[in-house]
Amino acid sequence: MTELNATHDPDRQSWLESANEPDCDFPIQNLPHGVFCWPGEAPRGGVAIGDAILDMATAVEAGLFAGIPAEAARAAAEPSLNRLMAMGNGAASALRARISDILRADHPDAARFAAMAQRILVPMEDVEMRLPAGIGAxxxxxxxxxxxxxxxxxxxxxxxxxxxxxxxxxxxxxxxxxxxxxxxxxxxxxxxxxxxxxxxxxxxxxxxxxxxxxxxxxxxxxxxxxxxxxxxxxxxxxxxxxxxxxxxxxxxxxxxxxxxxxxxxxxxxxxxxxxxxxxxxxxxxxxxxxxxxxxxxxxxxxxxxxxxxxxxxxxxxxxxxxxxxxxxxxxxxxxxxxxxxxxxxxxxxxxxxxxxxxxxxxxxxxxxxxxxxxxxxxxxxxxxxxxxxxxxxxxxxxxxxxxxxxxxxxxxxxxxxxxxxxxxxxxxxxxxxxxxxxxxxx
Amino acid sequence: MTELNATHDPDRQSWLESANEPDCDFPIQNLPHGVFCWPGEAPRGGVAIGDAILDMATAVEAGLFAGIPAEAARAAAEPSLNRLMAMGNGAASALRARISDILRADHPDAARFAAMAQRILVPMEDVEMRLPAGIGAxxxxxxxxxxxxxxxxxxxxxxxxxxxxxxxxxxxxxxxxxxxxxxxxxxxxxxxxxxxxxxxxxxxxxxxxxxxxxxxxxxxxxxxxxxxxxxxxxxxxxxxxxxxxxxxxxxxxxxxxxxxxxxxxxxxxxxxxxxxxxxxxxxxxxxxxxxxxxxxxxxxxxxxxxxxxxxxxxxxxxxxxxxxxxxxxxxxxxxxxxxxxxxxxxxxxxxxxxxxxxxxxxxxxxxxxxxxxxxxxxxxxxxxxxxxxxxxxxxxxxxxxxxxxxxxxxxxxxxxxxxxxxxxxxxxxxxxxxxxxxxxxx
CATH class of the missing domain: 3.90.850.10 (Fumarylacetoacetase-like, C-terminal domain)
Structure with a gap:
């Protein structure tokens, strides 16, 4: 059974204010994965936070991931999440820990990450969602x-x-x-x-x-x-x-x-x-x-x-x-x-x-x-x-x-x-x- | 309804003798598609003829196809036949007509094609068969x-x-x-x-x-x-x-x-x-x-x-x-x-x-x-x-x-x-x- 860890900490907040509002579906404790696209462009993987999406490809390009989380982050940036799912819950957990660190308000580098918001975050309302995975069955x-x-x-x-x-x-x-x-x-x-x-x-x-x-x-x-x-x-x-x-x-x-x-x-x-x-x-x-x-x-x-x-x-x-x-x-x-x-x-x-x-x-x-x-x-x-x-x-x-x-x-x-x-x-x-x-x- | 054509001609025979034997499953009138592989190697598309398989990739490389049949032949050489199937029966028919010509005994170039047998034909008993297509449903x-x-x-x-x-x-x-x-x-x-x-x-x-x-x-x-x-x-x-x-x-x-x-x-x-x-x-x-x-x-x-x-x-x-x-x-x-x-x-x-x-x-x-x-x-x-x-x-x-x-x-x-x-x-x-x-x- 999955143990609770720092990513579940109810006191953890994000430097993205919309994620901290009561009743928000996507606080920093959630971090669900999905696939989005700009109208007319190719699908890309992202993670929901507040009223925005962390664009995984951009975040990877920005050098925000290393080690096992980097491997999982690349899979999470793909136009379908099948490869990420195939990597299992351990990889997803390592990725979650790093994404939570990138987005949390009390991380030592929070100011640096927040300054990248324009580059790595996408307004949810500007994009369309796609199926998250190729569904074989x-x-x-x-x-x-x-x-x-x-x-x-x-x-x-x-x-x-x-x-x-x-x-x-x-x-x-x-x-x-x-x-x-x-x-x-x-x-x-x-x-x-x-x-x-x-x-x-x-x-x-x-x-x-x-x-x-x-x-x-x-x-x-x-x-x-x-x-x-x-x-x-x-x-x-x-x-x-x-x-x-x-x-x-x-x-x-x-x-x-x-x-x-x-x-x-x-x-x-x-x-x-x-x-x-x-x-x-x-x-x-x-x-x-x-x-x-x-x-x-x-x-x-x-x-x-x-x-x-x-x-x-x-x-x-x-x-x-x-x-x-x-x-x-x-x-x-x-x-x-x-x-x-x-x-x-x-x-x-x-x-x-x-x-x-x-x-x-x-x-x-x-x-x-x-x-x-x-x-x-x-x-x-x-x-x-x-x-x-x-x-x-x-x-x-x-x-x-x-x-x-x-x-x-x-x-x-x-x-x-x-x-x-x-x-x-x-x-x-x-x-x-x-x-x-x-x-x-x- | 599909019309009968020269590929169905009961008098048509192949320069590959095994295809002309009575009760052969794969005479020149059949030409079914499949996917085979040499043990331990990658799957490749082929067409059954007699006791052999026409290796489509090799036949394409040998320059045996041009025009619409060439496009279909490339799809028929792939490790799954989904793209060939997506092209429809018209493309399959054009490809069939050309393959029948390549393999028939009375084609003007039959001697040239037969001389290529070592290169383009694979003994069926030497290879393993794979699923012919990715089956989505x-x-x-x-x-x-x-x-x-x-x-x-x-x-x-x-x-x-x-x-x-x-x-x-x-x-x-x-x-x-x-x-x-x-x-x-x-x-x-x-x-x-x-x-x-x-x-x-x-x-x-x-x-x-x-x-x-x-x-x-x-x-x-x-x-x-x-x-x-x-x-x-x-x-x-x-x-x-x-x-x-x-x-x-x-x-x-x-x-x-x-x-x-x-x-x-x-x-x-x-x-x-x-x-x-x-x-x-x-x-x-x-x-x-x-x-x-x-x-x-x-x-x-x-x-x-x-x-x-x-x-x-x-x-x-x-x-x-x-x-x-x-x-x-x-x-x-x-x-x-x-x-x-x-x-x-x-x-x-x-x-x-x-x-x-x-x-x-x-x-x-x-x-x-x-x-x-x-x-x-x-x-x-x-x-x-x-x-x-x-x-x-x-x-x-x-x-x-x-x-x-x-x-x-x-x-x-x-x-x-x-x-x-x-x-x-x-x-x-x-x-x-x-x-x-x-x-x-x-």
Whole structure:
């Protein structure tokens, strides 16, 4: 388990004032990695600090890194972070320590570093974000018992949890090619559905939903045929992001039996651009969920032992909705979900170990999402299907109602970890707006 | 639809004698692309001819290509064929025409080309094959009604076909990272299963199976959000290979509800190394399967019109089994499956159009497999689950029996297209042997 160190010191501040404001997502204790570009130019790696980005290539050129941090800094400057992820958490940690030193207010050379701000810092608002890594595989889990139970009850399925739910973290392979970064519009898909009268039709999705999830990027990974025991799983969890697993519910319901969701998911998946490292989240670890009495214990290969019992993470997750009417009248988005990652039945380590337990090779930059992160309360329902069951609309502050997402609706995901005695850190936003379906080509 | 041309001429022969032998998989009418390497050296692109490989890099250096074929030839020399696939079937066709000229016996310059054989040809037996492309995504379909019906009947599921089977080609995203080339051993996976008494256990797979499938490599592909109408699908079907979709049936049965197969498939998928181009298969096109009376017609976007009615392919597919006992006594492998790709309920074009119908972006080098290619007869059952239903063993010529694959068993897939008036072409072999499971790490 990652130990806390000077980079987590709650008293540490940056010479960049915007990083020290309360509720800033990117204080010096965070330092997430991402890939940005000036409009029309090539992507480059950077680290978020306050309202700015540390341009890693410029910082490397300025001679700010030496030794192991220099090797990692060069990887962090590349147009995709796969090589940095492949170097593992040790390299990321060495790099973090040096970046924290460069940016902190009380470093002996702070005045010199601050004088370089114009050269090495980029205003976040001036640039566009890109996918942080080339994503070779995208796996989506299904590990909130609350999400699972609500969905099955709404469809009249018994028992409330599938028989395997408590024995293994259920997952499916989703589509990596259609994962995209926050801010890109999401085209409403065409697809097949079965109508109430039994006939089957093809046309624009009539049940467009979002799903609020947490995702991880895989670090070094494993060779084909060689599993990852649970105690080694943390070495392969490189960083975290928010995931909106857009879901076309009418298409999903018709296509998913017997081989699972396919086109209902591959229309697009949006992720937040900043990858929060495992080390930055170390202060926010939490015990794994306590299983309800009577549930089976995990099989030995999935059982957290005493040293690993902090398998969970205490991360607040929110979804907000901005409709075209709200945007036109300059209203704020409305919060429609407030949940916490603590509610997941399985830990990320258990998900990773299960994933590789047959020898399946995980690779640097693979994206693994948790599944809809719903909790026990109504407020914590993390997708429209749970809120409306496809028939009972939610009412927004301006009086509008929604059963599913309409064209022009924008969903904004936010995530934040905070705990007494620590500086809270944020994930930034994951935004996506629904564009109207295309007419089928004549 | 690809027209036949001089490269298909059944009278055309090569100055390389091995290519002219009857039943040769790689006559001059075939010319499949692949990637090979000398032991310990870097991979390089080549084209199979008889018992040799045309080393594309050497052929390019020798000045044998000019114009569009030269551009394609350079892509065909690379260590992965993604760029060649991205160039589309037009470029592949121009390259094929030139390679056929270089290798044919009756070309005016044949003597000059033949004199270069030592330089540009590599003996197939001296080199190792590699994956032909970087596979960004692997999608597995489920489009044989015979396979589907036998499986559901064996499990007591009703109706014999899922309700959506006749409306859409059912598919799931499978795992791309564990796709490997013929000849690499396949490690028996560990995994979870539910025993007959209801308890759940983790350990070596007790139901290791194979699945005989045909696969295609995607050519140019589509942009996210923009579908591929059926009439355009052939432009994106670049080439064909054999696929062994290794399946762990006990793991599959326990994990697959509700989100489909996951670890039961990602242990490994083996493919044949040579990619037979769509143009090479043009003489073996066949009408799409005639749907049984009473089946619904495809919805308009999946309906082959008059010009596209030859959506099927007439390709013989076989699976052979070689047990350790048979190998020790130098027996030949035993053929356990003989089927034909004509039996599939959906065409490859329909699969591709369905896959992109929601806007999902297909990319050069994506692998799309047909699903187990079983036909109506007992001989055409294309996996062990259909043959044995998990309880009735098959008996091999030497008296051995099998319900599932045992450690050391090697499965060999073969494919061949032939038709009166044309020279038959083959796919080469797709081989894989089962290695014992690893003990779980202590």
């Amino acid at each position: 995208f796996t989506d889990f299904f590990t909130s018992s609350y999400h699972t139970e609500r969905g099955r009850r709404a469809r009249g399925e018994e028992p409330a949890l599938p028989p395997n739910f408590q024995y293994l973290p259920i997952a499916y392979n989703s589509r990596a090619s259609s994962v995209r970064v926050s801010g890109e519009a999401v085209r409403r898909p065409n697809g097949q559905r079965q109508r109430a009268d039994g006939t089957v039709a093809f046309g624009p999705c009539e049940g467009q939903d979002f799903e609020l999830e947490l995702g991880i990027f895989v670090g070094p990974g494993n060779m084909l045929g060689e599993p990852i025991p649970l105690r080694a799983a943390p070495e392969h969890i490189w960083g975290f992001c928010l995931v909106n697993d857009w879901s076309a519910r009418d298409i999903q319901r018709w296509e998913s039996t017997p081989l699972g969701p396919f086109l209902s998911k591959s229309l697009s998946t949006s992720i937040s651009p900043w990858v929060v490292t495992a080390e930055a989240l170390a202060p926010f670890r939490a015990p794994a969920l306590v299983r309800p009495a009577g549930d089976p214990a995990p099989l030995p290969h999935l059982a957290h032992d005493q040293d690993q019992r902090l398998g969970g993470f205490d991360i607040d997750l929110e979804a907000w909705l901005l409709t075209p009417d709200m945007a036109a009248s300059e209203e704020e988005p409305a919060r429609i979900t407030r949940t916490n990652f603590r509610h997941m039945y399985w830990t990320l380590g258990q998900m990773l170990t299960h994933h590789a337990s047959n020898g399946c090779n995980l690779q640097p930059g693979d994206l693994i999402a948790s599944g809809t992160a719903s909790g026990p309360t109504d407020e914590s329902r993390a997708c429209m299907a749970e809120m409306t069951r496809g028939r009972d609309p939610i009412t927004l502050p301006n009086g509008e109602t929604r059963i599913w997402l309409q064209d022009g609706d924008e969903v904004i995901l936010r995530g934040r970890a905070h705990r007494r005695g620590h500086v809270g850190i944020g994930f930034g936003e994951c935004r996506g707006r629904i564009d109207p379906a295309l007419a089928w080509p004549a | 692997f999608t597995d379909f489920f489009t044989s009604s015979y396979h589907t019906e036998r499986g559901r009947r064996a499990r007591g599921e009703e109706p014999a076909l899922p309700p959506n089977f006749q409306y859409l080609p059912i598919a799931y995203n499978s795992r791309a990272s564990s796709v490997r080339v013929s000849g690499e051993a396949v490690r028996r996976p560990n995994g979870q299963r539910q025993r007959a008494d209801g308890t759940v256990a983790f350990g070596p797979c007790e139901g290791q199976d194979f699945e005989l499938e045909l696969g295609i490599f995607v050519g140019p592909g589509n942009m996210l959000g923009e579908p591929i109408p059926l009439r355009a699908a052939p432009e994106h079907i670049w080439g064909f290979c054999l696929v062994n979709d290794w399946s762990a049936r006990d793991i599959q049965r326990w994990e697959s509800t509700p989100l489909g197969p996951f670890l039961s498939k990602s242990l490994s998928t083996s493919i044949s190394p040579w990619v037979v181009t769509a143009e090479a298969l043009a003489p073996f096109r066949a009408p799409a399967l005639v749907r049984p009376a009473g089946d619904p017609a495809p919805l308009p976007h999946l309906a082959h019109d008059q010009d596209q009615r030859l959506g099927g392919f007439d390709i013989d597919l076989e699976a052979w089994l070689l047990t350790p006992d048979m190998a020790a006594s130098e027996e030949e492998p035993a053929r356990i499956t003989r089927t034909n790709f004509r039996h599939m309920y959906w065409t490859l074009g329909q699969m591709l159009t369905h896959h992109a119908s929601n806007g999902c972006n297909l990319q050069p080098g994506d692998l799309i497999a047909s699903g187990t290619a079983s036909g109506p007869t007992d001989e055409s059952r294309a996996c062990m689950a259909e043959m044995t239903r998990g309880r009735d063993p098959i008996t091999l010529p030497n008296g051995e029996t099998r319900i599932w694959l045992q450690d050391g068993d090697e499965v060999i897939l073969r494919g061949r297209a032939h038709r009166r008036g044309h020279v038959g072409i083959g796919f080469g072999e797709c081989r894989g042997r089962i290695d014992p499971a690893l003990a779980w790490p202590a």
